[in-house]
Amino acid sequence: MTRLNHKHTTLEAAIAAIPDGASIMVGGFGTPGTPCALLDELLAQGQKRLTLIKNDANEPDIGIGPLIRAGRVERLITSHIGLNRVAIEEMNQGRLAVEIHPQGLLAEKIRCAGAGHYGFLTDIGLGTEIGEGRREIDCDGRTWAIEPAIRADFALVHADLADTYGNLVYRGTAINFNPLMAMAADRVIAQAYRVEAPGRLAPASIHTPCAFVSQVVQIAPAADRPGDHAHAV
Amino acid sequence: MPSDQQHILARAAKEVAAGQIVNLGIGLPTRLFHYLPPDMEVLVHSENGVLGCQPLEGDAEPDLEMIDSGGAYIGTRPGASVFDSALSFAMIRRSRVDVTFMGAFEVDQQGNLANWKIPGKFSPGIGGAMELAQKVRRLVVLCSHNDKHGNAKILRQCRLPLTARHCISTIITEKAVMNVTEAGLEVVDIAEGLDVASLRAATEAELIIDEHRLGRF
Numbered sequence: 001m002t003r004l005n006h007k008h009t010t011l012e013a014a015i016a017a018i019p020d021g022a023s024i025m026v027g028g029f030g031t032p033g034t035p036c037a038l039l040d041e042l043l044a045q046g047q048k049r050l051t052l053i054k055n056d057a058n059e060p061d062i063g064i065g066p067l068i069r070a071g072r073v074e075r076l077i078t079s080h081i082g083l084n085r086v087a088i089e090e091m092n093q094g095r096l097a098v099e100i101h102p103q104g105l106l107a108e109k110i111r112c113a114g115a116g117h118y119g120f121l122t123d124i125g126l127g128t129e130i131g132e133g134r135r136e137i138d139c140d141g142r143t144w145a146i147e148p149a150i151r152a153d154f155a156l157v158h159a160d161l162a163d164t165y166g167n168l169v170y171r172g173t174a175i176n177f178n179p180l181m182a183m184a185a186d187r188v189i190a191q192a193y194r195v196e197a198p199g200r201l202a203p204a205s206i207h208t209p210c211a212f213v214s215q216v217v218q219i220a221p222a223a224d225r226p227g228d229h230a231h232a233v
Numbered sequence: 234m235p236s237d238q239q240h241i242l243a244r245a246a247k248e249v250a251a252g253q254i255v256n257l258g259i260g261l262p263t264r265l266f267h268y269l270p271p272d273m274e275v276l277v278h279s280e281n282g283v284l285g286c287q288p289l290e291g292d293a294e295p296d297l298e299m300i301d302s303g304g305a306y307i308g309t310r311p312g313a314s315v316f317d318s319a320l321s322f323a324m325i326r327r328s329r330v331d332v333t334f335m336g337a338f339e340v341d342q343q344g345n346l347a348n349w350k351i352p353g354k355f356s357p358g359i360g361g362a363m364e365l366a367q368k369v370r371r372l373v374v375l376c377s378h379n380d381k382h383g384n385a386k387i388l389r390q391c392r393l394p395l396t397a398r399h400c401i402s403t404i405i406t407e408k409a410v411m412n413v414t415e416a417g418l419e420v421v422d423i424a425e426g427l428d429v430a431s432l433r434a435a436t437e438a439e440l441i442i443d444e445h446r447l448g449r450f
Binding site: 056080103105160174 | 316
């Protein structure tokens with residue numbers, strides 16, 4: 001066994017590495033790309049006082065919804081929680097701290113951590129309430145806000161395909177925040193519908209190279225996840 | 234007799250030109266797709282990470298990993314691409330999206346937009362609205378002219394927290410089409426059967442109206 005080929009593991013073992021109080025990035029925009037099997041295991045194992053970083057709060061019974069409902073999440077860093085009435089209620093009751101960032105800034109803050117930078121300069125949100133409280137700097141005659149990067153202890157990501165080295169391929173709009181988060185956390189746990197032997201995935205098709213990925217877990221095909229609110233227009 | 238929303242959408246479709254990249258906001262603007270000519274060569278961007286999405290055909294089996302930012306299952310047209318969230322917003326911030334359509338709680342005659350928060354009542358987060366409003370080349374607001382209590386939504390100065398400043402190009406309501414100009418809010422079209430005095434009475438903002446050039450819609 002080498003560092004490269006011991007990554008293929010079980011749901012239980014992968015999630016057991018997460019302690020109480022951990023900060024965890026969670027992929028997904030709505031249901032697609034949400035690592036539901038990893039989150040269900042996290043719910044079953046009982047870790048608490050978690051800080052989650054996720055684009056949205058899913059819906060009450062999907063993804064991070066049950067963790068919020070069970071009071072296991074102390075803080076949520078996100079862009080929008082409008083589809084999860086339980087999360088809104090927990091926030092309004094003061095039981096869940098919610099930190100809202102504009103979606104593109106949230107993505108870029110995560111991308112920036114993954115690229116090894118402190119942060120970036122932007123003109124997004126200058127002069128608005130949501131942009132208040134940021135440090136500003138003048139460069140080349142214009143004012144910019146400083147946006148520090150966001151990292152985390154763990155990232156839970158959903159891929160379509162993986163290999164046992166940890167190379168990942170995403171599919172469709174399930175890609176969203178996953179490749180960004182897979183570079184921005186100290187330890188990255190990926191779920192995938194298939195985990196192949198090295199060499200089975202075409203090198204040019206790989207979105208996240210294995211260097212960033214700590215563990216891969218094979219999961220059953222989804223298909224029957226309940227409660228999708230998604231609908232045809 | 235079309236409903237107010239149908240009236241707004243039919244007029245809004247004229248703001249899209251062939252060859253454009255278009256973003257449709259959640260809610261009413263998403264339905265604009267059905268008002269565009271079926272053969273029009275337009276790429277619809279959805280900020281969750283797709284360029285070239287289109288509604289699913291009636292009985293098509295949905296792909297569970299293909300949605301738009303409103304959560305609807307989507308298909309794609311020839312020339313479509315999918316990408317991650319950072320790239321999707323790079324496309325927005327670099328103004329590669331030609332026009333975006335959004336709803337509003339309030340707008341004002343400076344072209345300011347408020348559509349994400351009503352303090353104490355509604356604050357689920359801002360999503361992608363801020364960057365879309367600030368950086369897409371043209372922002373067209375589609376909204377009712379007044380709220381459900383009859384209060385003005387087209388104001389002299391927004392009262393709610395802003396999504397972005399000086400960002401709106403055009404406002405389309407069931408009563409009027411208004412362009413934001415240096416001089417203020419200029420009415421270009423007024424609804425069939427509505428007179429100028431009634432329009433002014435329903436509007437808090439000052440309106441610039443040249444009755445000789447006024448269109449009907």
